[in-house]
Amino acid sequence: MATETPFTHIDPDTGIAIPEVDVPSQKLPPGEWLRKNLFNNWYNSLITVLLTIGVAYVSWRVLRFVFVTAKWEPVRENLTLINIGTYPRDEQWRVVAQVLIWSGAAGLGIGAAVAGAKFRALQAGMEYVVDPALAKVKRYSGLLLLGLVFLGFTKTFGPLILTVVSLAVAYALYWVASRVAGHNVGLLWAGVAALMVFGFQIVSGFFGMGWLWMGVPIAAAVYSVIGRNETIEPRRLRLIQIGAALGVLVVLFVVYLVVDSVGVEWDEWEGFHLNLLAAAIAIALSFPLGLLLALGRRSSFPALRIMSTTYIEIIRGVPLISLLLMAQFFIGFFLDTRTPLSLFTRATAAMTLFTAAYVAEIVRGGLQAVPKGQTEAGNSVGMAPWSVTRLIVLPQALRAVIPAMVGQFISLFKDTSLLLIIGKIEILGAREIIHGQEAYRGFGIAETLVFAAFAFWAVSFTMSRESQRLERKLGVGER
Amino acid sequence: MKRLMIGLVALAMIATACGGDDDGGGTSLLDTVIERDEVICGGNETLPGFGVVDDAGNFSGFDIDFCRVVAAGVLGDSSKVRFVPLTAEARFTALQSGEIDLLIRNTTWTATRDGQEGANFLFTTFYDGQGLMVPASTGFTTLEDLADANICVLTGTTTELNLTAVFNARGIPFNPVQFEDNTQLRPAYEAGQCNAWTSDASQLAAFKATIEGEGGDEQFIMAEIISKEPLGPVVADGDTAWAQAVEWSVMATVQAWEFGLDSGSIGSYSGTSPNILNFIGDGGFNPTLGLPSDFAVQVVSQVGNYEEIYNRNIIPIGLQLTGSPNDLWTNGGLMYVPPYR
Numbered sequence: 001m002a003t004e005t006p007f008t009h010i011d012p013d014t015g016i017a018i019p020e021v022d023v024p025s026q027k028l029p030p031g032e033w034l035r036k037n038l039f040n041n042w043y044n045s046l047i048t049v050l051l052t053i054g055v056a057y058v059s060w061r062v063l064r065f066v067f068v069t070a071k072w073e074p075v076r077e078n079l080t081l082i083n084i085g086t087y088p089r090d091e092q093w094r095v096v097a098q099v100l101i102w103s104g105a106a107g108l109g110i111g112a113a114v115a116g117a118k119f120r121a122l123q124a125g126m127e128y129v130v131d132p133a134l135a136k137v138k139r140y141s142g143l144l145l146l147g148l149v150f151l152g153f154t155k156t157f158g159p160l161i162l163t164v165v166s167l168a169v170a171y172a173l174y175w176v177a178s179r180v181a182g183h184n185v186g187l188l189w190a191g192v193a194a195l196m197v198f199g200f201q202i203v204s205g206f207f208g209m210g211w212l213w214m215g216v217p218i219a220a221a222v223y224s225v226i227g228r229n230e231t232i233e234p235r236r237l238r239l240i241q242i243g244a245a246l247g248v249l250v251v252l253f254v255v256y257l258v259v260d261s262v263g264v265e266w267d268e269w270e271g272f273h274l275n276l277l278a279a280a281i282a283i284a285l286s287f288p289l290g291l292l293l294a295l296g297r298r299s300s301f302p303a304l305r306i307m308s309t310t311y312i313e314i315i316r317g318v319p320l321i322s323l324l325l326m327a328q329f330f331i332g333f334f335l336d337t338r339t340p341l342s343l344f345t346r347a348t349a350a351m352t353l354f355t356a357a358y359v360a361e362i363v364r365g366g367l368q369a370v371p372k373g374q375t376e377a378g379n380s381v382g383m384a385p386w387s388v389t390r391l392i393v394l395p396q397a398l399r400a401v402i403p404a405m406v407g408q409f410i411s412l413f414k415d416t417s418l419l420l421i422i423g424k425i426e427i428l429g430a431r432e433i434i435h436g437q438e439a440y441r442g443f444g445i446a447e448t449l450v451f452a453a454f455a456f457w458a459v460s461f462t463m464s465r466e467s468q469r470l471e472r473k474l475g476v477g478e479r
Numbered sequence: 480m481k482r483l484m485i486g487l488v489a490l491a492m493i494a495t496a497c498g499g500d501d502d503g504g505g506t507s508l509l510d511t512v513i514e515r516d517e518v519i520c521g522g523n524e525t526l527p528g529f530g531v532v533d534d535a536g537n538f539s540g541f542d543i544d545f546c547r548v549v550a551a552g553v554l555g556d557s558s559k560v561r562f563v564p565l566t567a568e569a570r571f572t573a574l575q576s577g578e579i580d581l582l583i584r585n586t587t588w589t590a591t592r593d594g595q596e597g598a599n600f601l602f603t604t605f606y607d608g609q610g611l612m613v614p615a616s617t618g619f620t621t622l623e624d625l626a627d628a629n630i631c632v633l634t635g636t637t638t639e640l641n642l643t644a645v646f647n648a649r650g651i652p653f654n655p656v657q658f659e660d661n662t663q664l665r666p667a668y669e670a671g672q673c674n675a676w677t678s679d680a681s682q683l684a685a686f687k688a689t690i691e692g693e694g695g696d697e698q699f700i701m702a703e704i705i706s707k708e709p710l711g712p713v714v715a716d717g718d719t720a721w722a723q724a725v726e727w728s729v730m731a732t733v734q735a736w737e738f739g740l741d742s743g744s745i746g747s748y749s750g751t752s753p754n755i756l757n758f759i760g761d762g763g764f765n766p767t768l769g770l771p772s773d774f775a776v777q778v779v780s781q782v783g784n785y786e787e788i789y790n791r792n793i794i795p796i797g798l799q800l801t802g803s804p805n806d807l808w809t810n811g812g813l814m815y816v817p818p819y820r
Contacts, residue, residue: 080534080535081534086536086538086562088536267561328576329576421566423563423564425524432525432660435662436526436527438531438689441527441685
């Protein structure tokens with residue numbers, strides 16, 4: 001077969017001629033496609049037939065189990081237990097309020113993102129393209145399915161009403177936010193942060209001193225809002241800004257002294273609620289920490305570099321389980337104080353510290369992939385080193401590591417099931433409790449496990465789809 | 480400069496590490512608990528009769544009730560208790576580290592645990608013993624019938640050690656099949672992965688009732704008991720004040736039973752027996768146990784006397800009180816408490 005290949009393209013860098021490749025048409029009629037891909041010779045046909053039979057058999061058994069033979073009563077009767085464990089039932093409104101606040105924050109956040117994208121598109125003279133609704137449904141299919149299954153198991157209309165109301169709240173805030181003019185997007189994001197942190201904390205309850213940390217983002221917001229004032233002389237403005245930010249912290253501390261111990265302890269958070277919150281908090285905190293560690297490890301300042309490297313290497317060499325057990329017990333042994341922090345806080349801290357070390361290495365991989373010329377180019381136009389890192393290196397590095405990072409976060413989310421080991425009643429713990437009950441002792445063991453696995457899958461799958469969208473949007477793998 | 484920096488960092492780390500060690504020591508856990516106004520009780524949340532949770536998130540069970548007894552005795556309110564679910568392996572570590580104040584988790588009192596685990600075992604609330612359950616269809620009735628049998632057992636428990644010791648001593652060969660917890664063990668047993676299931680007789684009775692109640696094979700619990708399993712509350716070593724407060728709160732349930740007082744009658748006692756008047760705190764008697772003078776009234780009126788607690792939790796799983804070692808000493812049982820005077 002000596003057909004002559006025409007040289008259609010000469011690579012400008014190497015000067016090598018690249019033969020034109022016959023690209024097969026992507027769209028074949030179904031019959032043609034089947035013949036070409038699945039039945040193109042006898043052994044492929046055999047494999048296709050065998051696999052089809054195998055898949056069909058397994059699917060049939062699984063579907064028969066889920067819809068016919070499975071006894072879902074343990075799940076249906078204990079849905080609240082699965083969701084919030086032994087959370088005090090008369091404080092349950094707090095969980096409802098948390099859901100409303102976070103769906104509001106999500107709506108506001110998506111709206112802010114859309115408004116920002118519109119604004120940037122306008123500035124660049126391009127048209128902003130809205131995602132088709134079907135793509136959104138596909139992307140959130142996991143969560144939607146989980147929601148439907150939960151609603152299918154409920155005995156009252158409360159959860160349905162909550163779902164509808166929270167979707168309405170999210171959509172209303174999205175509608176408002178996406179129509180806000182572009183230069184106010186920063187304020188919108190401050191609103192999202194305030195809702196997620198401040199609003200969340202208010203409805204969760206002011207237990208202990210832990211909530212004081214939320215004063216930091218509020219003080220930062222106050223600082224930045226005052227900074228917009230252009231009528232005051234800069235030096236005085238700076239003083240006013242600092243004064244106001246400090247004032248916020250002082251006021252919050254006074255509030256703390258007055259209204260101590262109102263609400264529900266963090267240790268009362270249980271069930272799937274605990275899995276979600278622990279993962280959300282650990283993800284939100286481990287990302288910035290990991291980023292700092294990665295930059296620290298590449299820093300030219302030796303103390304910083306040694307500390308970051310030591311931290312990363314020590315934490316990465318230790319299994320998460322042992323860190324969790326240390327969080328549970330070792331504070332008592334080392335510090336000789338009786339439970340200074342809630343077990344939830346300690347466990348979440350352990351997961352954050354653990355994940356941060358991995359995030360740091362992922363980010364470092366991304367940083368190393370950015371060519372040195374980029375930094376040098378930034379330096380040569382007189383940019384400050386921090387600006388070079390922030391504006392040139394980090395965006396490229398982070399874009400490249402999205403898949404690995406999301407993979408790490410998904411695994412962190414699934415690792416929240418390890419909280420079971422340290423005696424937290426998360427979703428698998430709730431499952432064990434169900435099978436301790438008189439009625440379900442050793443009854444429906446497979447069903448509850450399948451349900452818990454499905455709940456984990458739904459959230460992980462959504463995270464994965466969301467990361468794929470982000471990759472496409474940022475053009476990972478294309479540039 | 481570099482070296483200075485490293486030195487400073489190292490110094491700072493050492494200083495932080497040492498900073499935490501100053502406080503602690505001296506005060507009893509009793510004061511801590513009273514100040515916190517809550518008893519943190521390590522327990523089991525998956526053992527029928529002893530510790531379970533319903534769909535509304537309420538804990539109940541024999542061990543759970545004794546946690547409430549301590550809360551009622553020490554704090555005057557049986558609801559001021561937080562339950563921490565613990566695995567069998569983690570329970571003593573949790574006690575030593577101060578993660579929990581009190582451990583009531585079907586824990587057998589043994590010399591090794593008393594000596595090595597830093598645990599202080601208090602009044603035995605339940606006299607249990609290890610038995611063996613087999614499907615009735617096998618016709619096995621003695622240990623010798625179990626030669627070369629697969630025997631299901633939980634790892635890390637005294638049950639596993641007893642099994643090996645007794646079978647080895649009698650020269651009966653057997654294969655232990657080990658599991659982490661009963662939710663895994665039960666389906667394996669029912670699927671025929673092992674010929675016998677060994678555990679405390681109380682647990683076996685509970686599982687026998689459920690298996691048969693759900694239409695499973697009929698089960699047989701061998702008459703032979705191969706161990707002594709005294710179960711009771713445990714506190715950390717070296718804190719006498721707390722140990723006394725816990726022990727006397729627990730013993731008050733047995734004392735009330737002996738006096739014939741229950742949750743309904745103890746609050747309205749109108750007799751003249753000086754012992755009972757002392758017991759319910761009306762006699763101006765104070766043994767300085769660190770407990771309020773009316774602790775016994777609080778315990779019994781809020782949670783009940785021993786018989787009530789037993790009837791509420793253990794009778795439903797099929798173990799009788801009458802004639803068992805857990806009956807009152809005056810009825811020939813082992814429930815005997817020192818006099819309250």
